[in-house]
Amino acid sequence: MLKWALIFLVVSLVAGALGFTGIASGARSIAKILFAVFILIFLVLVLLAWSAGEMIF
Incomplete structure (x- = not known):
């Protein structure tokens, strides 16, 4: 995703450097x-991992 x-x-x-402003704003x-x-x-994943760690101890 990143x-x-x-x-x-x-x-x-x-696209912005080449002057295609419509494509640049869409991207x-x-x-x-x-x-x-x-x-x-x-x-969400960090919170789930933290809560799973709390349940183990």
Whole structure:
């Protein structure tokens, strides 16, 4: 997920540098959404691992 967010970020930067503003803004929006989903999944997994550790001890 993070890999795809970084790929879309690079596509957005390259498209913006070449003057394709529509493609750049679309890729930026996709990158932001993917990064937010990545952070959300990461936090859920960290909380689950922490709670599983609490149950063992």
